[in-house]
Amino acid sequence: MKNLLSIVLLAASLLAYPAHALVKKSNSGICHDEGSRYFDKTKHFTPYQTLADCLNSGGRLPKGYVPKSASEYQPTSNHSSGAHYSRDKFGKGWADVDHDGQDTRQEILIAQNTGNLVFNDKGRVIRGRWVSMYSGNVIVNASEVDIDHIVPLSWAWKHGADKWTQAEREQFANDQRNLVAVEASLNRQKGDKGLDEWLPPTNQQQYTLRFKRIVALYKLTGE
Incomplete structure (x- = not known):
């Protein structure tokens, strides 16, 4: 029984x-x-x-x-879910890391350009030739280029960056290994999504490998 x-x-x-x-x-x-x-x-x-x-x-x-x-x-635990994130947690915009007069956006525009660069009278890039890793499209006007964080700042915040110091977060935000020049439309479409929510139309394997590399490099959690 x-x-x-x-x-x-x-x-x-x-x-x-x-x-x-x-x-x-x-x-x-x-x-x-x-x-x-x-x-x-x-x-x-x-x-x-x-x-x-x-x-x-x-x-x-x-x-x-x-x-x-x-x-x-509504969650009842105290686990971090991205609350209190703001861009300022990673610094106030792009930094001039090497103090050469060019902030990180300008550094990426220059480094990833594949044509002839044109500067304005203030030394800012206004034209060039950038091939978007996300689509393969060629962009020639700098105003149409976004510098995207492959691992988004908000995503990083939710996966461990909220425990970093301010200096560590600013370093992450300006780390050129995590930055790519792409068209603004796809950057907006991606938002703060992780690999399970968004992949670019082209070069998906390359994008995935770079995403995972940054996650591992900074000891973030998840993919």
Whole structure:
């Protein structure tokens, strides 16, 4: 009788937990329930039974996603979920790291140019030739170029940079290994997304490898 009762209890516990994950927490800490358009695309994850459990573990919702009964899913733990992030946490804009009169944006425009550079009377780059790693498109007007952080600052903040010193964050924000000249439209489309939410139209393998390299270099968590 005792063995039979044990079997019944075991069977009941198995029935209480579905064989598939109801909620997937991606390697970058984003909680996808079955209503998220990224649910099926998320292949590497930690499973949770409820969205609340995932959020309480330190996860966060996909950007712009509002689940059903959203009020039920407010996290109650003290894990960092990107609260209090601001660009100023990584310095006030681009820095002139080597004190040569050119800030980091100008340094990248010069270093990644593949044509003839044109400067204005203040020594700022206004024209050149940049081949976007994200699309392969050629851009000639500097005003149409964004300098993108491959690992976004906000993403880094949520994955460990919130524990860094101000000086360490400013170094990260101006690290040329993490910067690329691309068209503004794709930079805006990417936002602060991690690898599980966004990849460029072209050079996806190169982008992924560079992203992971920076994550490893700075000992950030997740992908």
